[in-house]
Amino acid sequence: MSAIASVLVALPALVAGIVAAIMPRQAKLKHRLGLAVVSFFLVLSISALWPTAGETAAVAEIAEPAEWPYLLDLLVGLPIAGAIALLFIPRQMLSVVRGFAYGVFAITFLASLWLLSVDMTPGWHFQHIVPWIDMAGIRWHVAVDGISLWLVILTTFTTPIAAFVSFGSIKTHIKELCIAFLLLQGAMIGSFVALDLFVFYLFWELMLVPMFLLIGIWGGANKIKAAIKFFMFTMTGSVLMLAAMVYLVWTNHELTGIWSFDYLQLTQVILPGTPNGWGPQTLCFWAFSLAFFIKVPMFPLHTWLPDAHTEAPTGGSIVLAAVMLKLGTYAYMRFSMALFPAAASSFAPTLAGVAIMGGILYGALVAWKQNDIKRLVAYSSVAHLGFVMLGLFGATASGMQGAILQMVNHGIATGALFLLVGVIYDRRHTREVSEFGGLAKVMPVYATLFVIVTLASIGVPGTNGFIGEFMIIAGTFVSQRLSHFASAHALGAALGVILAAIYMLAMVQKVFFGPLTNPKNKGLNDITPRESLAVAPLIILIFVIGLFPALLLSRSEASVNAFASQFHRTSEYAVIKANVVAAQRIPPSEFHEGFLTGAPKPKDDEAAANEGGTQAATGGGAGVQPLAVQAGGVR
Incomplete structure (x- = not known):
C-alpha cells in the first residue's frame, strides 16, 4: 500500500482524533491529548475490522x-x-x-424508502457480501426480501x-439518550438484514445495551430491577443460541470442508437426529427458538415484558x-423454520397450542385484570x-403473510398506545385506571385519538x-401442519379477538x-400540538393500511409464498432423510x-471432489445430492 493510500485509510481516525482534541471545553492539555489518542485508535480499529469495499469484487453474487x-x-x-459522532459533541449544546x-x-428513514424502488421478487435484494474473518468463514452478508422489507422501514419510521x-418528557442526559436511540436503531436494522449468523448474533446482542440503558437510566421507580430482569432473560436465551450456532457451523464444516456462518450455507444442513426425538436437530431447534421466544415473548417466558414496559420511559416502550x-x-421465521424445518414442523401443533x-x-x-394502563397494554x-x-x-x-402484516x-x-399512555402520565404521573374517569370531557381530542x-x-x-388477524385465523383453519x-x-384465536375487545373497551370506558x-x-390540558405531531403519522397509517392493505401485502407476497413452499419441501425432505447419527445436506433443488x-462455495478440494462424486453416482442433475457425515468426517 502506498503512503497516500495509507493516509487515506487512516484519515477518518485522524479526523476523529482532531475533533476529540478541540471539542472539550476547559479541559487540560493532557486530557485533550488522551481523548484524541483514544478516539484515533478507536476509529482506526473500527476501520481495520470493517469489511472493505475492495474485497467485494472477489465475491461472485451481489445485488x-x-x-x-x-x-x-x-x-x-x-x-x-x-452515535459515535455524538460522543464528540459537548452535552451542553442540546440543540x-x-x-x-x-x-x-431523517436521512436513515429517507434512505430506507429506497428499498421500495424494486419489486420484491423471490430471492434477495440489495445484497452485499464482503469477506470479513476468512479463517472462520465469517462474512459481512446483508440483504432484504419481502419478509424483512417492512420491518426495516418500520424501524426507521418508529425510532x-x-x-x-422522549425529548419532550426527558430533560436529563439528552446526549446519552440520543446515542442510545441511534445505537439501538442501527442494531435492530442490522438484525433484520444480516444473513451471516455471526453478524446477526453481534447485532442481536448489541441491541441489549441501549435498551438496558433506556430502562435503567430513564425508567421508573423500579427501573434497575426491570432492566436487569430484561437483560438476564434475553442474555440467557442468547447463550443457548450461540452454543447451537457453533455446533451447526462445526457440523457444516465436517460435511462440506468449509467454515461458514452464512445463513444460506447452513440452511442446507440436516443435523443428526429425528425431528421429534431429542437429538442434535431438536436440541439446536429449541436453543434457537427459546432465544426468540424470550424476545417475542411467549408464555411462560414473558414475565420480563410487563416489568420492562411499566418501568421504561415512553420512548423506550414505543421502540420495545x-x-x-x-x-x-x-x-x-427466518432462522428456526429455515435452519431446522423438520423440527419446526414436528413441534408446530404443540407450539400453536401454547401460542393460543x-x-x-x-x-x-391477565390484561383484563390490570389496573395500570401501561401494564394492560404490555399484556395485550x-x-x-x-x-x-x-x-x-x-x-x-x-x-x-398475515403474521408479517400483523408485526407491522x-x-x-401498540406504539401509538404507549405514546398516548405517556401523554396522560406526563400530566398526572399515574397510570392507574381508578385514578381517571370522564377524561373525554376535559381532553376530547386526546380521547378521540385514544379510541x-x-x-x-x-x-x-x-x-x-383487522386484515392481519383475519388472514392468520383463516390460514390457521386450513393449516395441514396443525x-x-x-x-x-x-376457534381459540377467534375467542382471543373477542376478549381483546372486552378488556380494551372496558379500559376506555372507565378512563x-x-x-x-x-x-x-x-x-x-388536552393533547398539545407537539404530542399530536408525534402520534399523527401512526394514526394515518392505521387507516391507510386498514383501507389499502394491498400496499404492504403486494410487496411481501412473492417472498412469503416462496418461503412457505420451500419450508414444506425442505421439512418433508429432512423428515425422509433423517438419520440418528449422521448429518446430511439438503440439495439446492429443494430451495x-x-x-x-450468495451462498459460499466450498474451498476444500476433497469436499468438492466428494460432492462431484456424489453427483456422478446419482446421475448428476440439478444441485448437490445429500452427503452424510459421521465422527470420521465426510463420507
Whole structure:
C-alpha cells in the first residue's frame, strides 16, 4: 500500500482524533491529548475490522445492477456512526445534539424508502457480501426480501418518533439518550438484514445495551430491577443460541470442508437426529427458538415484558413494542423454520397450542385484570404477538403473510398506545385506571385519538389490525401442519379477538367516559400540538393500511409464498432423510429460485471432489445430492 493510500485509510481516525482534541471545553492539555489518542485508535480499529469495499469484487453474487449494494450498509452504519459522532459533541449544546440526531434519523428513514424502488421478487435484494474473518468463514452478508422489507422501514419510521417523544418528557442526559436511540436503531436494522449468523448474533446482542440503558437510566421507580430482569432473560436465551450456532457451523464444516456462518450455507444442513426425538436437530431447534421466544415473548417466558414496559420511559416502550419484540417473531421465521424445518414442523401443533392458551387467551385474561394502563397494554402485546406466532406455526402462505402484516400493525397500534399512555402520565404521573374517569370531557381530542388506536388494536374492520388477524385465523383453519387441531386453534384465536375487545373497551370506558369524579383531572390540558405531531403519522397509517392493505401485502407476497413452499419441501425432505447419527445436506433443488444466491462455495478440494462424486453416482442433475457425515468426517 502506498503512503497516500495509507493516509487515506487512516484519515477518518485522524479526523476523529482532531475533533476529540478541540471539542472539550476547559479541559487540560493532557486530557485533550488522551481523548484524541483514544478516539484515533478507536476509529482506526473500527476501520481495520470493517469489511472493505475492495474485497467485494472477489465475491461472485451481489445485488442486481439497479440495486445499490451499499444501501443496507448505509442503513446499518449511519445510526451507529451517528452515535459515535455524538460522543464528540459537548452535552451542553442540546440543540446541536438533538438536531444532529434528528438529521441522522431523517436521512436513515429517507434512505430506507429506497428499498421500495424494486419489486420484491423471490430471492434477495440489495445484497452485499464482503469477506470479513476468512479463517472462520465469517462474512459481512446483508440483504432484504419481502419478509424483512417492512420491518426495516418500520424501524426507521418508529425510532425517530420514539426519540421525539422522549425529548419532550426527558430533560436529563439528552446526549446519552440520543446515542442510545441511534445505537439501538442501527442494531435492530442490522438484525433484520444480516444473513451471516455471526453478524446477526453481534447485532442481536448489541441491541441489549441501549435498551438496558433506556430502562435503567430513564425508567421508573423500579427501573434497575426491570432492566436487569430484561437483560438476564434475553442474555440467557442468547447463550443457548450461540452454543447451537457453533455446533451447526462445526457440523457444516465436517460435511462440506468449509467454515461458514452464512445463513444460506447452513440452511442446507440436516443435523443428526429425528425431528421429534431429542437429538442434535431438536436440541439446536429449541436453543434457537427459546432465544426468540424470550424476545417475542411467549408464555411462560414473558414475565420480563410487563416489568420492562411499566418501568421504561415512553420512548423506550414505543421502540420495545414497535420493533424489538418483532425481532423474536422475525428471527423464528427466518432462522428456526429455515435452519431446522423438520423440527419446526414436528413441534408446530404443540407450539400453536401454547401460542393460543399461553399467549392469546392468557394474555387477554391477565390484561383484563390490570389496573395500570401501561401494564394492560404490555399484556395485550403478549396476546397480539400470540397471533403472529400462530400464523407462523400454521405455516400456510396466508397465515405467514398475515403474521408479517400483523408485526407491522402491532408496531403501529401498540406504539401509538404507549405514546398516548405517556401523554396522560406526563400530566398526572399515574397510570392507574381508578385514578381517571370522564377524561373525554376535559381532553376530547386526546380521547378521540385514544379510541381510534384502541379500535385498531382490537382489529375493527377499516383499521390496520383487522386484515392481519383475519388472514392468520383463516390460514390457521386450513393449516395441514396443525392437522386435526387446526379448527380448534382457529376457534381459540377467534375467542382471543373477542376478549381483546372486552378488556380494551372496558379500559376506555372507565378512563374516558362516565362522570368526572377525580378533581385532579378537571384542570388537565388536552393533547398539545407537539404530542399530536408525534402520534399523527401512526394514526394515518392505521387507516391507510386498514383501507389499502394491498400496499404492504403486494410487496411481501412473492417472498412469503416462496418461503412457505420451500419450508414444506425442505421439512418433508429432512423428515425422509433423517438419520440418528449422521448429518446430511439438503440439495439446492429443494430451495426456491434465487434463495441460495450468495451462498459460499466450498474451498476444500476433497469436499468438492466428494460432492462431484456424489453427483456422478446419482446421475448428476440439478444441485448437490445429500452427503452424510459421521465422527470420521465426510463420507
